[in-house]
Amino acid sequence: MTKTLFTNIGSLVMPAAEVGVLETLSNAAFVVEDGLVTWVGQADAAPSCDSFVDVAGKCVIPGFVDSHAHLMFAGSREQEFEARMAGVAYSAGGIKTTVAKTRAASDQELRDNAQKLISEFYQSGVTHFEIKSGYGLDVETEVRSLKIAREFTEDTTFLGAHVVPAEQDPDAYVELVSTTMLDAVQPYAKWIDVFCDRGAFTLAQTRKVLEAGIAQGLLPRLHANQLENLGAIALAVELDCASVDHCTHLSDKDIEMLASSNTVATLLPGAEFSTRSDYPDAKKLFAAGVAVALATDCNPGSSFTTSMPFCIAVAVRDMGFTIDQAVWSATRGGALALRDSSRGTLSVGSRADFAILDAPNHLFLAYRPGVQLVTSTYVAGKKVYGR
Numbered sequence: 001m002t003k004t005l006f007t008n009i010g011s012l013v014m015p016a017a018e019v020g021v022l023e024t025l026s027n028a029a030f031v032v033e034d035g036l037v038t039w040v041g042q043a044d045a046a047p048s049c050d051s052f053v054d055v056a057g058k059c060v061i062p063g064f065v066d067s068h069a070h071l072m073f074a075g076s077r078e079q080e081f082e083a084r085m086a087g088v089a090y091s092a093g094g095i096k097t098t099v100a101k102t103r104a105a106s107d108q109e110l111r112d113n114a115q116k117l118i119s120e121f122y123q124s125g126v127t128h129f130e131i132k133s134g135y136g137l138d139v140e141t142e143v144r145s146l147k148i149a150r151e152f153t154e155d156t157t158f159l160g161a162h163v164v165p166a167e168q169d170p171d172a173y174v175e176l177v178s179t180t181m182l183d184a185v186q187p188y189a190k191w192i193d194v195f196c197d198r199g200a201f202t203l204a205q206t207r208k209v210l211e212a213g214i215a216q217g218l219l220p221r222l223h224a225n226q227l228e229n230l231g232a233i234a235l236a237v238e239l240d241c242a243s244v245d246h247c248t249h250l251s252d253k254d255i256e257m258l259a260s261s262n263t264v265a266t267l268l269p270g271a272e273f274s275t276r277s278d279y280p281d282a283k284k285l286f287a288a289g290v291a292v293a294l295a296t297d298c299n300p301g302s303s304f305t306t307s308m309p310f311c312i313a314v315a316v317r318d319m320g321f322t323i324d325q326a327v328w329s330a331t332r333g334g335a336l337a338l339r340d341s342s343r344g345t346l347s348v349g350s351r352a353d354f355a356i357l358d359a360p361n362h363l364f365l366a367y368r369p370g371v372q373l374v375t376s377t378y379v380a381g382k383k384v385y386g387r
């Protein structure tokens with residue numbers, strides 16, 4: 001088995017188990033063997049290896065874990081964005097435009113679009129990601145979407161309950177999602193998700209879909225409280241959702257419930273940025289001890305970004321995160337939101353998923369917004385991007 005030493009690391013960032021806390025090691029090195037980290041320490045104490053990579057004093061961070069991404073779609077909606085920036089209010093209905101294009105797209109078009117976005121993920125330092133369906137909204141296209149998503153990640157999410165398709169009665173559609181559609185996608189989905197919000201699904205409909213998914217062995221997660229608070233946090237906690245995503249509108253009681261649960265609050269700065277909406281207050285969540293994740297919410301309607309560094313910069317600038325908290329949330333927090341303990345940090349036994357930054361430390365991620373700081377990205381010890 002080949003042992004590779006990554007050495008001369010100016011600052012090695014190791015997100016701790018404690019929420020929001022980063023440990024850093026200067027003059028560091030680590031050893032990668034068979035895709036895993038097998039040793040971490042001071043460079044001058046490193047064991048002998050078969051090969052080595054000199055990082056030249058740069059900062060190394062664990063790869064970002066994007067726990068919320070909608071990559072199965074076709075087309076784009078830049079005119080809708082332009083109109084919104086000119087003052088038209090955001091509503092969930094624009095999804096229907098993408099649904100029509102996704103249904104009409106071939107498997108290869110869907111695969112190529114996802115592959116392009118995944119290449120962008122690697123360029124931004126994202127090494128692992130979830131992929132949702134939810135732009136098919138019929139049995140055939142939801143199955144196609146999840147089958148293709150499975151080619152790229154084990155974390156595939158069935159989001160048949162994204163919106164009610166134009167031609168259908170809401171309750172009849174919820175019945176379809178919970179029975180025939182669920183049966184058909186089950187072999188290709190790990191997670192089940194519902195958009196519980198104004199213009200999407202009610203709390204009762206959300207419960208019905210999630211419970212049907214759980215009965216089929218899928219694990220629950222939720223889009224909720226983006227536009228309004230329909231009381232979804234209590235449901236998410238009751239059903240042990242791995243994560244409830246958006247969380248823009250939370251009551252104090254919601255925050256208390258999240259703090260005493262295993263449900264992560266995933267914040268999506270790109271969504272508020274791209275819809276010019278009020279940001280949630282991360283300070284309150286961290287003060288209460290809630291585990292927080294940051295994700296891109298990459299989708300063609302309300303957050304068309306694959307850049308986790310951009311999300312970190314916005315989270316720090318506008319959502320009350322410290323830089324350490326933001327980096328923690330984009331790495332260990334994201335892994336927690338996928339109930340995955342093998343990712344999101346760099347310690348002995350963790351996967352060798354990491355990014356090298358052209359910066360002396362991780363503070364530059366927020367301090368230099370919009371700048372391409374990631375020079376190379378590795379998944380399981382193999383370079384997937386960079387020079």
Ligand SMILES: [Zn+2]
Pocket residue numbers: 068070223297299
């Ligand atoms: Zn989303």
